[in-house]
Amino acid sequence: MTQKPEPAFALIDCNSFYASCERVFRPDLKRTPIVVLSNNDGCVIARSADAKPYVKMAEPYFQVRERLRKHGILAFSSNYALYGEMSERVMTTIEGMVPRLEVYSIDEAFADLSGMTCNLEQLGRQVRARVKQWTGIPVGVGIAGTKTLAKLANHAAKTWQAQTGGVVDLRGRTAREWVLKHCDVGEVWGVGRRMKAHLEPLGIRTAWDLANADARALRGQFSVVIEKTVRELAGTSCLELDEVEPPRQEICCSRMFGERLTQLAPIREAVASYTYRAAEKLRSQGSLCKKMRIAIRTGLFNPDEAKYAKGVVVELPYPTDDVRVMTKAACEALEQLYRPGFRYSKAEILLMDLRQRGEYTDDLFAITQPAATERLMGLLDEINAKWGRGTVRTASVPLEPDWGMRRELMSQSYTTRLDHLMRVR
DNA sequence: TCTGGGGTCCTAGGACCC
DNA sequence: TCTGGGGTCCTAGGACCC
Numbered sequence: 001m002t003q004k005p006e007p008a009f010a011l012i013d014c015n016s017f018y019a020s021c022e023r024v025f026r027p028d029l030k031r032t033p034i035v036v037l038s039n040n041d042g043c044v045i046a047r048s049a050d051a052k053p054y055v056k057m058a059e060p061y062f063q064v065r066e067r068l069r070k071h072g073i074l075a076f077s078s079n080y081a082l083y084g085e086m087s088e089r090v091m092t093t094i095e096g097m098v099p100r101l102e103v104y105s106i107d108e109a110f111a112d113l114s115g116m117t118c119n120l121e122q123l124g125r126q127v128r129a130r131v132k133q134w135t136g137i138p139v140g141v142g143i144a145g146t147k148t149l150a151k152l153a154n155h156a157a158k159t160w161q162a163q164t165g166g167v168v169d170l171r172g173r174t175a176r177e178w179v180l181k182h183c184d185v186g187e188v189w190g191v192g193r194r195m196k197a198h199l200e201p202l203g204i205r206t207a208w209d210l211a212n213a214d215a216r217a218l219r220g221q222f223s224v225v226i227e228k229t230v231r232e233l234a235g236t237s238c239l240e241l242d243e244v245e246p247p248r249q250e251i252c253c254s255r256m257f258g259e260r261l262t263q264l265a266p267i268r269e270a271v272a273s274y275t276y277r278a279a280e281k282l283r284s285q286g287s288l289c290k291k292m293r294i295a296i297r298t299g300l301f302n303p304d305e306a307k308y309a310k311g312v313v314v315e316l317p318y319p320t321d322d323v324r325v326m327t328k329a330a331c332e333a334l335e336q337l338y339r340p341g342f343r344y345s346k347a348e349i350l351l352m353d354l355r356q357r358g359e360y361t362d363d364l365f366a367i368t369q370p371a372a373t374e375r376l377m378g379l380l381d382e383i384n385a386k387w388g389r390g391t392v393r394t395a396s397v398p399l400e401p402d403w404g405m406r407r408e409l410m411s412q413s414y415t416t417r418l419d420h421l422m423r424v425r
Numbered sequence: 426t427c428t429g430g431g432g433t434c435c436t437a438g439g440a441c442c443c
Numbered sequence: 444t445c446t447g448g449g450g451t452c453c454t455a456g457g458a459c460c461c
Contacts (some may be wrong), residue, residue, distance in 0.1 A: 015455085026429040035430090038429035038430080039429050039430070040427085040428095040430085041427080042427075042428055042429055043428055043429065045429070058428080058429085060427070061428080061429085062426080062427040062428080063427090063428080065427095078429090104460095104461085105461045106461075107461080108461080139461080150427075162433085169450085174438095189459095189460080190459070191459090192459050192460080192461085193458090193459095194458060194459085194460060196456075197460085223435055223436070223458090224434095224436095225434075225435070225459080248432075248433095249432090249433085250432075250433090251431095251432095252430075252431060252432075253430090253431090253437075254429090254430065254431075255430070256428090256429070256430090260426090276432075298427085299427095300428080301428055302426095302427095302428095348430095365427095374435090405426090
């Protein structure tokens with residue numbers, strides 16, 4: 001009889017991922033601190049290690065611009081084509097070295113190392129070295145018996161980078177206790193700002209306190225989520241590796257405009273464009289949607305600005321992925337929502353009630369999407385895959401809208417555009 | 426002037442049924 | 444004035460993640 005091996009997970013996480021991507025193609029910036037901005041150059045969403053002391057996460061760019069200049073910190077607009085491509089390179093490299101990998105986000109992945117007989121810490125160091133050599137991206141590795149502990153191990157590897165060399169194994173009791181005692185409870189995966197505030201009065205301040213708390217009692221007081229966190233910290237694995245990504249249950253496309261919009265016509269263009277993009281995502285996972293939510297709003301922060309925010313859910317005639325049906329519904333909904341006299345800053349399209357083809361059998365005589373539509377949408381995606389996104393699009397979607405995103409500090413698309421390739425003299 | 430864009434899961438409470 | 448006891452399903456909202 002074979003015994004189930006002790007579970008072992010690794011969490012591999014890219015250091016300052018977006019900033020690192022920018023640096024790979026700009027070796028001249030090796031010693032220049034850099035930050036990367038959110039869409040519309042709104043706020044800071046990534047900082048290289050040498051920029052961290054001077055600027056906080058999520059600080060608005062217009063407020064820190066002067067400070068950045070003073071310390072010689074360079075800002076970049078976000079270049080998602082570049083980051084997406086670099087992420088794939090990193091993940092592919094890791095996949096070649098571990099038995100099973102769950103890509104958890106653009107810059108991190110869990111590996112299941114259960115049953116591996118080699119020295120896992122050494123394996124971690126090999127992963128780090130190879131990813132660095134093959135892609136130029138530095139990563140940290142945390143190893144432990146549960147996902148939550150692996151996350152914490154990774155955090156420790158980053159916090160004590162010099163002492164650990166970027167790899168921490170918490171399977172041994174001594175190391176585990178030390179790290180748990182030296183980590184604030186807020187650093188634990190699954191404990192956010194609110195939960196931290198709730199735990200504080202209970203005398204739970206460190207990860208160690210939480211690991212030794214009464215899991216059942218916390219479940220009663222809060223929810224099953226925190227119970228699992230406590231058990232995971234105490235060493236009982238409750239969260240499995242999710243290798244295959246299930247199709248999304250909701251698809252969202254929401255974006256600030258590059259400038260405030262007051263007229264209906266340009267907002268309609270934006271709504272059509274976001275719907276177009278959402279429908280693309282929908283088809284790429286092979287789903288159909290039956291409901292959409294359309295919402296618009298003004299800015300939130302400026303106290304002198306009149307505020308307005310409203311959304312509406314519309315039901316589609318049948319489960320569909322037809323961009324024409326969806327655009328029509330979205331534009332009609334917008335007519336209901338729009339009130340003149342406001343300065344709008346954002347629109348949002350949410351696709352809901354998603355299902356896979358053939359999954360719904362609620363009514364034998366229900367109307368279904370015509371076969372001709374299926375063929376047309378397939379052709380649309382094929383052409384755009386070959387010639388680039390937006391080659392064929394609905395008439396209401398402009399190619400270069402006036403209200404488009406502000407991205408004034410964008411780097412080249414080194415990996416996805418021939419005319420942006422690096423030149424070597 | 427200028428403050429991101431996605432997602433997930435859980436729970437409570439209402440509607441409805443027998 | 445009195446007015447059951449469940450069960451299920453759905454939705455909205457909260458909390459969290461990167």
